[in-house]
Amino acid sequence: MNFDEILSLIGGFGKFQKILYVWISLPQIFLAFHMLVSVFTGAIPPHLCRSAWPSADSPTPSGYNFSLLLSPDGRPELSCMAKFNHSAALDANHSRHPGSCQGGWEYSQETYYSTVVTEWDLVCDKARLNIIGSSIYMFGLLVGAVAFGALADTYxxxxxxxxxxxxxxxxxxxAAFAPNYYIYILLRFVVGMSISGVIMNVFVLGTEWTGSKQRMLAAVITDFFFGFGYIMLAGVAYLIRDWRKLQLAISAPSFIFVCYFWLLPKSARWLMANDRNEEAWKLIRKAARVNGKPLQEDLELCQGCNNKEERRKHTVIDLVRTPNMRKQSLILFYLWFINVLVYYGLSLNISDFGMNIYLTQMIFGLVEMPARTITLFTLNRSxxxxxxxxxxxxGIACLLTVFIPNDLSTIRTVLAMVGKFGVSASLSIVYIFSAEIFPTVVRQTGIGMCSMCARVGGVLAPIIYLLRPVxxxxxxxxFGLGTIVGSALTVFLPETANMRLPDTIEDVERSDPRSK
Structure with a gap:
């Protein structure tokens, strides 16, 4: 009797699993806050160098229209050209060498009261520091994926x-009390590491407690909560326009998760795979009681649950040591990379589409809901x-935006929304797909490596916009070409719908490893 058969006896998605999914879904709201808050805390409002006025001590004239400093597609690039000449702010065709601003910067407060950009003047010649800061945060997710993936398989x-x-x-x-930008990005780097630890492990914990038929539904539930966080962030950021207060507002409530020390169960599947049967059976009996399906004593001998391969220590090398495992692992690595690259490439640069940033954030969040929902109707089939x-x-939607002029911002936003819809649905699927393809003995290591590749995409997502001057x-x-390549590679992966989870690498290498 393997663990999937045990789950079928005690209930694959009973009361025990539903309570578990409440606990692992709530943190997803705050994960969305941290992942996307830089859209607002790192926003660049229209700005003008004070030395552009007749006297460096002269205040910016009241009622000055900062929108004159925006380029036609809504970005505040003309302000860099206008540092030393006020008339340049009025002439979109005027161009000056963007040297350093000696008189300090004046920022529009129409949309934001304070951002990290306005506090530390990360504009024009310092603008790249803002992009680098976002990439360092994403690099934290990469480091966390590597570290916490291996640690979770061990501990x-x-x-x-x-x-x-x-x-x-x-x-x-x-991070809300950082005295300078460098301390701020260091603290954000550590937050990024921690988020990888949560994202990967709550997903795997839920998957390992859920029966094969309900696994897809359960995984999508957590995605819905991330989408709720996406939408809620637009409202929170609209109400709190000071970046320090916003950072505090999205972080302080996380202390309520201290109660998880008493509420969150271990993974019985992981315990069995590591030959800790006594602990595993205590949890299994508890789950059976909660689900109203108590086990009989004579069923508590699990023949074949822990064979020699499962007891052997596995490493990341096992992901590429054998032919089928290697092929599947490399394809999954790429799928995670391109999904996250495009997802955050679109999500973190919503100001590029020329519409109100709060409205666009809310719309992009709302798009997540039908994207997650539609997967419920497609995943069980294939x-x-x-x-x-x-x-x-x-991929097609991203490529089509190339042919839309910048002044047609509504059409560009709609196409971007379609692209966001597709990649959001794909991102939901790749989590489920990967957890079903990797065997139990290296599942967390495999998800950790996939997450590491995803975070490489996250690191590149802000940097890739440095190509715009070219x-x-x-x-x-x-974005478009990368997702289309990923679509083609998916053909070479096995179908896993309604199949039992593989437990060993030998299961993956067999000709029909997913037989029911």
Whole structure:
């Protein structure tokens, strides 16, 4: 009797699992806050160098229209040209060498009261520091994926989740009191590490407690909560327009997760795979009682649950040591990379589409809901085709934006929304798909490596917009082509819909490893 058969006896998605999913879904709201808050805390309002006026001590005239400093597509680039000549602010065709501003900067407060950009003057010749800061945060997610993936396979899912939630709360609050930009990005780097620890392990913990038929529904539930956080952030940021207060508002509530030390269960599947049967059976009997399906004593001998391969220590090398495992792992690594690159490439640069930033944030969040919902109707039929189709939708939509002029901001935003819809659905699927393809003995290591590749995409997502001086369309072209390549590679992955989870690498290498 393997663990999936045990779950079928005690209930694959009973009361025990539903309570578990409440606990692992709530942190997703705050994960969305931290992942996307830089859209607002790192926003660049229209600005003008004070030395552009007749006297460096002269205040900016009241009622000055800062919108005159915006380029036609809504970005405040003309302010850099207008540092030393006020008339340049009025003439979109005027161009001056963007030297350093000696008189200090004046910022419009029409949309933001304070951002990290306005506090530390990260504009014009310092603008790249803002992009680098976003990439360093994403690099934190990469480091966390590598570290916490391996640690979770060694010490279990629960301890790493609890540790990561604690770090997220402490360093998130600390970032709100950062004395300078460098301390701020260091604290954000640690927050990024902790978020990887939470994202990977709550997903795997839920998957390992859920039966094969309900696994897809359960995984999408957590995605909905991330989408709620996405939408809620637009409202929170609209009400709190000071970046320090906003950072504090999204971080301090995380201290409520201290109660998880008493509420969050361990993974019985992981315990069995690591030959800790006594602990596993205590949890299984508890889950059976909560689900109203208590086990009989004569069923408490699990033949074949822990064979020799499962007891052997596995490493990341096992992901590429054998042919099938290697092929599947490399494709999944790329899928995670391109999904996250495009997802955050679109999400973190919503100001590029020329509409109100709060409205665009809310719309992009709302798009997540139908994207997650539609996967409920496609995944049970085919994981592989669903992944392929949604990646293709995202790729085509991104490529079509290349042909839309900047002044047609509504059409560009709609196409970006379609691209966001496709990549959001694809991102939901790739989590489920990967957890079903990797066997139990290396599942967390595999998810950790996938997450590491995803975070490489996250690191590149802000940096890729540095290509705009070379070509305005370069980012969207790369997003479109990358997702279409991913769509084609999906053909070479196995179908996993309604199949049992593989437990060993031998299961993956067999000709029909997913037989029911």
């Amino acid at each position: 279990g899912r629960r301890p790493i989740i609890l540790f990561s939630l604690t770090i997220q709360a402490v360093f998130g609050v600390g 994981r592989r085709f669903s992944q392929l189709a949604f990646l293709a939708v995202a 070509s305005e369309q370069a980012p969207m072209v790369l």
